[in-house]
Amino acid sequence: MDLAFTPEEQAFRAEVREWVRSHLPPQIAHKVHNALRLTREDMQGWAKILGKKGWLAYGWPKQFGGPGWNAVQKHLFEEECALAGAPRIIPFGPVMVAPVIMAFGTPEQQKRFLPGIASGEVWWSQGYSEPGAGSDLASVKTRAERVGDKYIVNGQKTWTTLGQYGDWMFNLVRTSTEGKPQTGISFLLLDMKSPGVTVRPIKLLDGECEVNEVFFDNVEVPADQLIGEENKGWTYAKHLLSHERTNIADVNRAKRELERLKRIAKTEGLWDDLRFRDQIALLEVDVVALEMLVLRVLSLEKSGKNPLDIAGLLKIRGSEIQQRYAELMMLAAGPFSLPFIEEAMEAGWQGNFPGGEVANAPLASSYFNLRKTTIYGGSNEVQRNIVAQTVLG
């Protein structure tokens, strides 16, 4: 048992750090470090830079063009990106649909779709949730009817994150109503520019449109965009959900944000306020404990073990911590977090922010936005059901 990274791991980290810091555009890092709003160009721009280096597909095995990193290397890469102020990699392509295509797609599908994902050229969206079915994915109602060499898709998806930017979309669709709800689901790839696709952004509490409704009105989808077998989509979706384990805790971002919280506390004159400082200290302990939990999972995965019982805790704890730092940042600014000036949440705003610290402008917005973390990706209540299953049966 050893907390230190090996010399090889340290060398790897140094290489990644050097490269990330020299290739991440400073104006993007500035936005990330100050929680200013990111444009599509910011997000995709960074994805393409990573893509060129071959690191957008950082979790992929070598045979599909990935770097073939192990769990610890992936973590170090994520950590270096987060601490440098890189935007999060939009996971729908490289992290979510790609493993499914690798595992269950045909060689043709792999050849057709993987390169665009790895390069960051093609923006993918996720079509899982539907109105009335949040954490209950198996109740999918969107219909896909096989007519000749096509599927005709009708229905509606919702909570489609950044779907307004999507080029392609992977969907759970119902191809059969027989048997258990899970058995009639298929996994379909869909060109969002197809006729009959309508995307309607949903404005959220923070004023942004991070999610969308997507309507399908007789959308024609060539049958060669079906992944695997018809009615087996549930299996593939579960495969997908079993991926992306540790980064869901987002502990690297938490470390970056904890440092930002400390900066804000200093600016607001609270660094020496014992009551508030204690709140930060308590959060710091939470973050260290979460990081240790993440490192344990990584270490076990590196040793080829499958630490399912503790990995299930990461999403719950990580999301709670995200909400807590956002809350504390807002409370640190206190009255000066009240002004809700959307222009001031953009980079380069030249107005006078009330109270003077434009850094306070996005705090309430972030607090509102991060309420999502305990809801999405399987609500924390559903996660607790799963954890309870591991201890109680």
Next chain:
Amino acid sequence: MDLAFTPEEQAFRAEVREWVRSHLPPQIAHKVHNALRLTREDMQGWAKILGKKGWLAYGWPKQFGGPGWNAVQKHLFEEECALAGAPRIIPFGPVMVAPVIMAFGTPEQQKRFLPGIASGEVWWSQGYSEPGAGSDLASVKTRAERVGDKYIVNGQKTWTTLGQYGDWMFNLVRTSTEGKPQTGISFLLLDMKSPGVTVRPIKLLDGECEVNEVFFDNVEVPADQLIGEENKGWTYAKHLLSHERTNIADVNRAKRELERLKRIAKTEGLWDDLRFRDQIALLEVDVVALEMLVLRVLSLEKSGKNPLDIAGLLKIRGSEIQQRYAELMMLAAGPFSLPFIEEAMEAGWQGNFPGGEVANAPLASSYFNLRKTTIYGGSNEVQRNIVAQTVLG
């Protein structure tokens, strides 16, 4: 709406205060104020003093020999008793079984049992819980079989509070196994000196035997000790549970104990420790909020309303607060709460208590003991079920 008590209420309080402070034996008050162990004689002695004055039956209507006080007067009496350091009135006789006898007993039963309860001469115990049935009262298994003019009782009760001192006991017994579990239950009064009754004290975490198992082996109970009709006992038990509403929050005791907590904090040098002091302040807010909640319920009851939805909150909050002050007292003493010297929890111990403050001796014991408050009287989980029912249906 007015927070002040009326002149009449103030005069009433003054009268009660004067009387309590001049009749409560100082050595008993000393024990209560310092959480030292009370003997049976302490408890029953005070009950008899109250009984002589006619105040042990303080909740009874005049027709049965009670003072006929309204809800506010009862509260003021309870408060004055608590603040003066009087032991809690053991509720099983005057507060629990007496209202049932008044409502459902025959005139003969009323004449036979109520005087002994009102005077404090007869100690009553409660026979509700059974092994395997804590909050699930309807699953009573103790059998009572009618043979001639007697019932033959066989079975076992448990968690019988202070049952080792009991003269009489009121019991839920099963007289029929037909229909729903609730329908075959009867309400039976039983002389604990009857042949076949065995009381086995259960030692608890705090080293005391506050509860007991009570075994019935062919115990003969004259049929005239049945309350009301056979198989209708569940109705009577529910009537009982609907009594004793506000005092379950024990807010008056909480106020007394909050003052003790402050004394301990001072002795331990924590009164000026901002971190610990904040914990007391937070508890103080909790106690004030609970008191306001209690006063609202009282005021509504005085106006003849039945504030069921908020009364249901009192047990949950009151018990949480009891646990919290016990926890904070123990934490205030910190290392000096570690010695667990049972003799030092008795009044008059002359030994040297480690660290020097014998007032610290009972702190851990109280903390352990009060874990019961969220379990008994319908666990707080069951209470939350009930509250949820009021808001969700």
Next chain:
Amino acid sequence: MDFDFSDDQQQLRDAVHRWVDKGYGFERRRAIVAAGGFDRRVWNELAELGLTSLTVPEAHGGLGQGAVDAMVALEELGRGIVLEPLAQAFIATRVLADHASQAVQTEWLPRIASGEALVVLAHQERKARYRLDVCEAKAAQTQAGHAVTAIKSIVPAGDQADAFIVPAQLDGRIALFLVERGAAGVAAAGYATQDSSRAAEVMFKDAPATLVTTDGLAALELAADVGIASTCAYAVGAMEETLRLTTEYMNQRKQFGVPIASFQALRHRAADMKMQLELARSMSYYAGLKLGEAPDERRRALSRAKVQLGQSMRFMGQQSVQLHGGIGVTDEYVGSHYFKVLTQLEMCWGDTLHHLGEVSGRMQETAGVFA
């Protein structure tokens, strides 16, 4: 001791309730938000309902009612998360009635009562955070009276108000002044706040000012306490509606084939929300009833109330969103806006940690409502 509302108070509640129900629906609120977060017509309607005059002494054209009546009205406005800051009328009224000269009262109270004058407190400064005794604004005597130079932040409806009550340093201590928005040297820049209501930065540059009182800190503390009690009452209304919306949704929304109201873990959460609502309501009553006490006791009581309300508001808002799931974070759902309101109110007049510090600092040996 009596927690019943009088018949008059019940009628007042009914009247405000009806107006909120019929006159201040979500669509109207949304339109006001889109237009900047404040509508003078609403203010006039509140005046017509008798609310701006509610606590103004009868001698000055008001109804002469007390803190409990104000509480009743604010609970109902909170239930409808009305954007227009009626609490400011109560604050200005109490401050002027208790601290201003008869001349100032005679000039201003009738206009506040009629709704003609929206007078708001402009006290927030950058360095003060939640402290009332930190004030860099300066006042000086002039031939005509006084002049104030100050920058005040987050002034409620600050670019819509007719006049401000402004704390400023005069001869080494804080005094309060009345300054009209239209006066020379006054400039207000408005913006929306978290909960979509309106605020402004207000700059005063040698602005002509009327002295209200030289005992400014005491008056400001009183203003803050009226503000806290108002916030508590408004929040109780907002939380009551939050719980109603949440439980309604839980009974209607299905997951895994059953209403989510059938899941015990969620049921217990709803029970905990009910607990927080009733603790908060209890302490809101306490706040209202203690507003008339001497300053020391009043201040301690109001801080206690804000500690409870701060905790309750945060819990209610966050849990409401969580129990709603995705819909709870959308702008189009009314419930989300209750969450925003409850979030913002925690940071008005001092947040939970601030007031915990106040309670802790003022703590005495005894305990309880009457201690």
Next chain:
Amino acid sequence: MDFDFSDDQQQLRDAVHRWVDKGYGFERRRAIVAAGGFDRRVWNELAELGLTSLTVPEAHGGLGQGAVDAMVALEELGRGIVLEPLAQAFIATRVLADHASQAVQTEWLPRIASGEALVVLAHQERKARYRLDVCEAKAAQTQAGHAVTAIKSIVPAGDQADAFIVPAQLDGRIALFLVERGAAGVAAAGYATQDSSRAAEVMFKDAPATLVTTDGLAALELAADVGIASTCAYAVGAMEETLRLTTEYMNQRKQFGVPIASFQALRHRAADMKMQLELARSMSYYAGLKLGEAPDERRRALSRAKVQLGQSMRFMGQQSVQLHGGIGVTDEYVGSHYFKVLTQLEMCWGDTLHHLGEVSGRMQETAGVFA
């Protein structure tokens, strides 16, 4: 980075686990409790298992193992809530090995290793509470060496130990001394503590003492940090067994006709217990792995660990009792005693608030495990 245990460590765990299972059942523990809370025969068995010699350098007859091995052993003892304070052997070993002269080491370490000498830290004073730098004990030079005058409270197994490590003021700073219990002027009065283990008040009156180090505060801080790491490891074992007992009970106990494990609100509580266990385990590892760092980093890390463990222990203990219901507060049920142990351990080496203060005071701009 590697969190796997070595084969040797796994064997150590298995050996201790077997001994606890077979050799330290609830009945034996109960008998030890009845006899006062400490059994020298158990100490000898721990010595035979190689545990008292585990961290003693090989040069002094020990096994020369490190903090992770100590952690493994203590986890297993915690699982069986073994009363005899093995942690004291690790504390004495580390303090002597790092701070004592070769002569003292040569005299004492082999005896500690063999189990012949039970050496415990006697540092608690009335005025110190959790502070290590508050020390009223006095030491003076004598012809033969030194003499110590002190009153030390709550010394683990204080009336059973062979010798004490005692902090005392020497020439204006804290120094550490070794004092034998049998020495002139030493008197120990024993008693049981909350968790039924044994402690004593120890009075030293001009008791002959051997100087360990004049850099006593640094050595004492090291002792406390070894104590914290030991407490963490022991607590992890106790919590793991607490969770096992609780979930077993939930699956077996029926209410309303079904196992209580079927109630979602209780299931979520069990999930929260699992969370606390794993956060605690993570921080116990962190504590053990940071014991070798330089004092500043070591102290900060150990305080962080204790904050987490303090929270986890309280939650686990309280929830375990609650989920058990009545049986959970009876003396005859083994699970109740885990609750007592977890309660007491929070107050050993500084409670949660104390260490939160340490973390808060030592906080830097960066964050994380490696910060």
